[in-house]
Amino acid sequence: MRNLPDFPWDLLAPYGDKAKKYSDGFIDLSQGTPVDATPKFIQEALATASNSPSYPIVAGSEQLRSAMRDWAIKNLGVSGEFDVMPVIGSKEFIALLPTFLQSKKVLYPKVAYPTYLVSGLMASAETIAVDIDAANWPKADLTWLNSPSNPTGQVQSDGEISAVINWARKNNAVVASDECYLGFAKDAKSILALASGDNTNLLAVHSLSKRSNLAGYRAAFVVGDSKLIDQIRQIRKHAGLMMPLPVQHAMIAALSDEKHVQEQAERYNNRRTLLSAALVAVGFRIEHSKAGLYIWCTKGEDGYKTVDWFASFGILVTPGSFYGSDNFIRIALTATDENIAKVVARIKS
């Protein structure tokens, strides 16, 4: 077996046990798992396609491919030559990419979603955590980018993203830009919008888990460099990594509508506003937390101490050490409005 870190959520279990003993009910703000309903029209598209006796193809149906292409042109601002490919949730793609590309050296953000590091370890690559500024990055085969970020909610500027493109062109390196929270940010741009039509070595990873409350369906896709996507597709064919056909139909429906995404973004923004005010009132400092699903904050103490404090009144949050920063915690906005109101009341009291 490869030398992988402990699975983070196993380390959180004792705090979960403590929080579950709270007499007024347990509220889980530790995982970014959506709780609002999957829009009805998407559920119906899945149900209508439930008679599905034949194997799907790895590339996705023609109808899905054109839905992904049209969506990318309209919503990402991609131009020039590019291709699209469905994946079975973005996590599997992220975890497998360095293995598929046989990357030897992988860069990932210092404070980041843990799967970027794990993906490098799975490929037995050298892994290096880097700051935002690409001007100082070492040479490598592949880098991960994530704006808006999990866990910090930071949105990277056009200049910062352009610097990553320049770094990639100089080093003939691949950039995998995880853009799964892009639909929840007004001012965030896809890396493909800044590539001026030359998408060589650039991949934008998109997921419907959060934008369409579809995490249970496992629906995501990749947009970018045609040659690179074709190489990856060939390996995925050998491995049988096919998106189920009913899910493909649900995804076509989900990509045809942006209204439900805006409604969901508003839900999260309202929750963020309420919770942020309560946290600041009791002495928390909030950093970034502009867009996406999380509040990234600190009480100026070890994150586990803050996790324990929350657990004492029935709430489970995540220590920043899961993401590379010991003194912070991450609070997910993935609870119902009713439960967010309860969390606010408990913090205040």
Ligand SMILES: Cc1ncc(COP(=O)(O)O)c(C=O)c1O
């Ligand atoms: C930054 C980031 N990337 C990827 C994922 C994986 O999402 P999914 O596999 O549901 O597409 C998550 C899930 O929380 C995430 O936060």
